[in-house]
Amino acid sequence: MQPIYLDNNATTRADPAVVAAMLPFFSEQFGNASSAHAFGNEVAGAVRQARKSVQALLGAAFDHEIVFTSGGTESDNTAILSSLDTQDGRDEIVTTAVEHPAILALVDHLATSRGIKTHFVGVDSHGRLDVEAYQRALGPRTALASVMWANNETGTLFPVERLAEMAHDAGAQFHTDAVQAVGKIAVDLKTTAIDMLSLSAHKLHGPKGIGALYVRKGTKFSPQIRGGPQERRRRGGTENVPAIVGLGKAAELVATHMDDELGRVRGLRDRLEQGILQQIGHCGVVGDVQSRLPNTSNIAFDHLEGEAIIHHMNRVGIAASLGSACASGSMEPSHVLLAMNVPITALRGAIRFSLSRDNTLADIDRVLQQLPDIFVKLRASSPSWLTRAQTPLANSSQSSELAL
Numbered sequence: 228m229q230p231i232y233l234d235n236n237a238t239t240r241a242d243p244a245v246v247a248a249m250l251p252f253f254s255e256q257f258g259n260a261s262s263a264h265a266f267g268n269e270v271a272g273a274v275r276q277a278r279k280s281v282q283a284l285l286g287a288a289f290d291h292e293i294v295f296t297s298g299g300t301e302s303d304n305t306a307i308l309s310s311l312d313t314q315d316g317r318d319e320i321v322t323t324a325v326e327h328p329a330i331l332a333l334v335d336h337l338a339t340s341r342g343i344k345t346h347f348v349g350v351d352s353h354g355r356l357d358v359e360a361y362q363r364a365l366g367p368r369t370a371l372a373s374v375m376w377a378n379n380e381t382g383t384l385f386p387v388e389r390l391a392e393m394a395h396d397a398g399a400q401f402h403t404d405a406v407q408a409v410g411k412i413a414v415d416l417k418t419t420a421i422d423m424l425s426l427s428a429h430k431l432h433g434p435k436g437i438g439a440l441y442v443r444k445g446t447k448f449s450p451q452i453r454g455g456p457q458e459r460r461r462r463g464g465t466e467n468v469p470a471i472v473g474l475g476k477a478a479e480l481v482a483t484h485m486d487d488e489l490g491r492v493r494g495l496r497d498r499l500e501q502g503i504l505q506q507i508g509h510c511g512v513v514g515d516v517q518s519r520l521p522n523t524s525n526i527a528f529d530h531l532e533g534e535a536i537i538h539h540m541n542r543v544g545i546a547a548s549l550g551s552a553c554a555s556g557s558m559e560p561s562h563v564l565l566a567m568n569v570p571i572t573a574l575r576g577a578i579r580f581s582l583s584r585d586n587t588l589a590d591i592d593r594v595l596q597q598l599p600d601i602f603v604k605l606r607a608s609s610p611s612w613l614t615r616a617q618t619p620l621a622n623s624s625q626s627s628e629l630a631l
């Protein structure tokens with residue numbers, strides 16, 4: 228039986244049409260986009276087309292607002308470092324406690340290497356940002372506020388349009404890590420105050436190792452990879468043409484699949500979530516169910532170890548994830564769930580199911596058929612489950628959200 232892949236926030240399968248669009252650019256159309264001859268011109272045209280496709284997906288006003296990078300991590304790093312370079316007299320960052328390591332690892336490094344102060348704004352038990360604390364953190368020394376559009380672990384959406392305006396009122400630039408949001412929800416940057424936005428192709432059925440940083444026209448910007456004049460001198464290095472073409476194609480396709488994502492994929496996610504809550508019980512949804520990506524469901528199971536759940540699911544061909552891909556592998560509980568104050572009994576039992584347009588109703592029904600047995604076995608061999616105290620989660624058979 229085919230394995231079922233429910234880990235699309237970690238990465239997605241490149242669409243076959245994306246792969247087909249990329250292939251000629253490894254061989255027949257191998258020119259350097261900067262070369263002033265036919266080989267180069269042809270390729271430069273394909274890069275231009277890809278830039279327009281990403282522009283259209285983001286609703287950006289100009290195609291030159293799109294700078295191709297090596298992915299989400301580079302885009303995030305560039306946005307922060309650029310702001311610190313260009314915002315004279317401003318040396319502080321405002322971000323959140325639940326960002327991806329692509330932000331958190333850099334600001335930690337900047338604290339030790341350059342003494343840069345970062346304010347980490349917290350979230351409530353539903354994962355919602357403390358907007359008042361965000362307002363208080365902004366000040367005359369803030370160079371950049373960087374807040375993710377959608378959380379990779381819980382799918383919770385942050386009100387970035389409003390947060391961008393607040394950052395501008397404080398004279399700061401605003402960046403959003405939209406790596407998980409782009410392709411899953413509609414984005415129209417023309418109508419927002421967002422200065423910079425990061426995206427990554429491999430989260431939207433494109434290839435790995437390619438992404439983009441949107442830089443609004445007029446935004447002060449300092450390149451972080453210096454070299455040749457590529458990308459209007461904002462990112463040196465010969466363009467990764469096959470990958471750029473793949474990102475362009477993925478952007479085109481995702482735009483046409485947006486209704487599917489918001490309708491069919493959401494329906495599948497809800498069917499899976501409701502099925503688990505009803506059939507397995509003693510678990511709860513982590514995140515803001517009112518404002519969440521349509522493809523993501525993070526469910527915390529009381530008195531069980533996430534690693535064991537993942538392992539047992541894997542044995543029957545179901546792939547999901549323990550929090551984020553970057554957090555898994557370490558035994559530390561997820562920083563996102565810690566920031567949300569998820570009860571200690573459920574902290575290690577959270578599983579992220581993330582769907583995509585590749586998933587079918589048959590996938591979800593097979594998962595729902597197989598999970599109950601797995602949980603019966605896991606609970607029978609879990610000392611923590613067998614000796615559990617009567618906590619709110621343990622008492623409820625169908626908690627729809629974590630009782631905190």
Ligand SMILES: Cc1ncc(COP(=O)(O)O)c(C=O)c1O
Nearest residue numbers: 298299300327329379406407427
């Ligand atoms: C929210 C978020 N930001 C940034 C990244 C990093 O993107 P990339 O893998 O393209 O470097 C990821 C990938 O997991 C992510 O989920």
